[in-house]
Amino acid sequence: MQTFFSEEHRKHFPQAELSGGQFVTPYERPSRVEYILRRLNERGFDTPIAPQTPDMTVLRGLCDPGYLEFLETCWDEWVAEGMAGEIIAGNFPARRMQISRPPRNIDGKVGYYSLASETAITAGTWEAALSSMASAQAAQRAVAAGARAAFALCRPPGHHATADMYGGYCFINNAAIVAQMFRDQGAGRVAVLDIDFHHGNGTQDIFYGRGDVFFASLHGAPEDAFPYYLGYADETGAGDGEGANVNYPMAPGTPYAPWAEALEDALARIRAYGAEALVVSLGVDAYKDDPISFFKLDSPDFMDAGRRIAKLGLPTVFCMEGGYAIEAVGINTVNVLEGFNGA
Amino acid sequence: MQTFFSEEHRKHFPQAELSGGQFVTPYERPSRVEYILRRLNERGFDTPIAPQTPDMTVLRGLCDPGYLEFLETCWDEWVAEGMAGEIIAGNFPARRMQISRPPRNIDGKVGYYSLASETAITAGTWEAALSSMASAQAAQRAVAAGARAAFALCRPPGHHATADMYGGYCFINNAAIVAQMFRDQGAGRVAVLDIDFHHGNGTQDIFYGRGDVFFASLHGAPEDAFPYYLGYADETGAGDGEGANVNYPMAPGTPYAPWAEALEDALARIRAYGAEALVVSLGVDAYKDDPISFFKLDSPDFMDAGRRIAKLGLPTVFCMEGGYAIEAVGINTVNVLEGFNGA
Ligand SMILES: [Zn+2]
Numbered sequence A, B: 001m002q003t004f005f006s007e008e009h010r011k012h013f014p015q016a017e018l019s020g021g022q023f024v025t026p027y028e029r030p031s032r033v034e035y036i037l038r039r040l041n042e043r044g045f046d047t048p049i050a051p052q053t054p055d056m057t058v059l060r061g062l063c064d065p066g067y068l069e070f071l072e073t074c075w076d077e078w079v080a081e082g083m084a085g086e087i088i089a090g091n092f093p094a095r096r097m098q099i100s101r102p103p104r105n106i107d108g109k110v111g112y113y114s115l116a117s118e119t120a121i122t123a124g125t126w127e128a129a130l131s132s133m134a135s136a137q138a139a140q141r142a143v144a145a146g147a148r149a150a151f152a153l154c155r156p157p158g159h160h161a162t163a164d165m166y167g168g169y170c171f172i173n174n175a176a177i178v179a180q181m182f183r184d185q186g187a188g189r190v191a192v193l194d195i196d197f198h199h200g201n202g203t204q205d206i207f208y209g210r211g212d213v214f215f216a217s218l219h220g221a222p223e224d225a226f227p228y229y230l231g232y233a234d235e236t237g238a239g240d241g242e243g244a245n246v247n248y249p250m251a252p253g254t255p256y257a258p259w260a261e262a263l264e265d266a267l268a269r270i271r272a273y274g275a276e277a278l279v280v281s282l283g284v285d286a287y288k289d290d291p292i293s294f295f296k297l298d299s300p301d302f303m304d305a306g307r308r309i310a311k312l313g314l315p316t317v318f319c320m321e322g323g324y325a326i327e328a329v330g331i332n333t334v335n336v337l338e339g340f341n342g343a
């Protein structure tokens, strides 16, 4: 399986994450990918290929134009306004406030286009997010050209980002971009399977009203885990998308057996749906020692999960999402890919 | 004019405010009231009276029970969860997320019940907020008993707080409590006039669907100023409240002349409405040197504003809100009261 990866990810290197009322060193940090690259190499995977320049057309088709302009210009505006720190949201359109009037002031714009305040934007965030998307796009093209599967080693991750909001370390929803590319190239139905510990609220939100992209997510129950306000089992899609969204919220301490049962159910649903291509939001923060999560998967479980996913027999693009138990991230991520390859 | 004031305000003394991507010493700090107390004394006002214990009945009638329970218990839950800093919201129900399912996790609850992430909650915040409300209640009772006016030197302030969210340095909406007390005691119609630089989004939100409390706010335009997502001129009330809400958003650099014109318009609207009692959300951050605001009022302008308000001839309770140009806060606040007294 070919890996696609851009060194440009380093341009997104925030120093601060708001956590527990303090600034901590961000869990989502550049070194995460180093562990994955090393493990890929140890296990004999081909050398990662750097992607071409990003294709902006699909991005512009999927996202709010004001949001994309914001991502591109916010750092300069922030600095011009004399702000001393990195960009962190200090306010937001709370319930019953205006949600269709973006402010002119940069501090207000930041709140308007964010869905959480833990995630910092820095000088290079936009370029890094584009390079991450470019890796996802290159992986999609490799699969469209006939590869059984490809791995986009995306950083920053994407599954929390909506068409108009960043947060949860995510800015551009890479998995959604890949799903849309499959659709644009003629696949009638596409599925996104999100196995990251956190609910893929961004992906769900983007496709919630559409019947042509199925979304399934296994995650910590929203009552107990970020993003807290989406990911309930009764969120099944709306309008044309009714029935094309399935959530598997699970309780703190969930071990592999019930998680694998949920995975099998999701795979059965994707099979029944008739997907012609699969996008996997590959987070490995379901790992037992992940510092910000609460499932109890062990490293061999990730290999088993990869084997199960492979049995769908679909052209598959893996997009890297979360995973914060730094050293184990490499092993667990590559275990999924090896399980998939060996099946 | 009698002042009501509780020393308990000191129990709310956060060390951190999220501003410009950094933690800064909060603009809303205990010393603000010291300048007001000193000026009141200098100008011959009577010694402030400490309020009795707070009346919880009106509070429970006005607020979401889950929100009040949250305010009372959040600090202990936060500490029990092992959080190291003060309580600061790191997430929130963004648009298109669930807004009627409060999470179980304390980190999620904080986001659910907040409308901004600049405001920290500490060990004593709940007690301080209750003492602030108690001052407002004591002032209301003094006016109900026959005084022409009374001054509630409230800290923390209240006008940004809704029935279910804190933020903008506010936890309990003191002005709304006072308005409700006038109603409960038999006043047919009550008006709240908010002259703080910031839009009184909480007060507007609480009474937006009601015709028995009129709300008027003079403030920095939401495109340019916190709270950014409410305070537009076309927000005129809903249902029974249609026509009982009026906003005067004004541009950066607005000096006293147009501000006074807006004030006269608001006063005319309140007169026409037929209010029997008046609550003034008295912020003095419209002052030209306020560090977080952008109007250009000078100190004598506040005295003139007080004179104009007095001409309504209504029983009036002043509730202290914002004002952050520390030394000038005393002069400007007392100027409003002296202007009112002398009219
Ligand atoms: Zn995650």
Ligand SMILES: [Zn+2]
Binding pocket: B196, B197, B198, B283, B285, B321, B322, B323
């Ligand atoms: Zn203010």
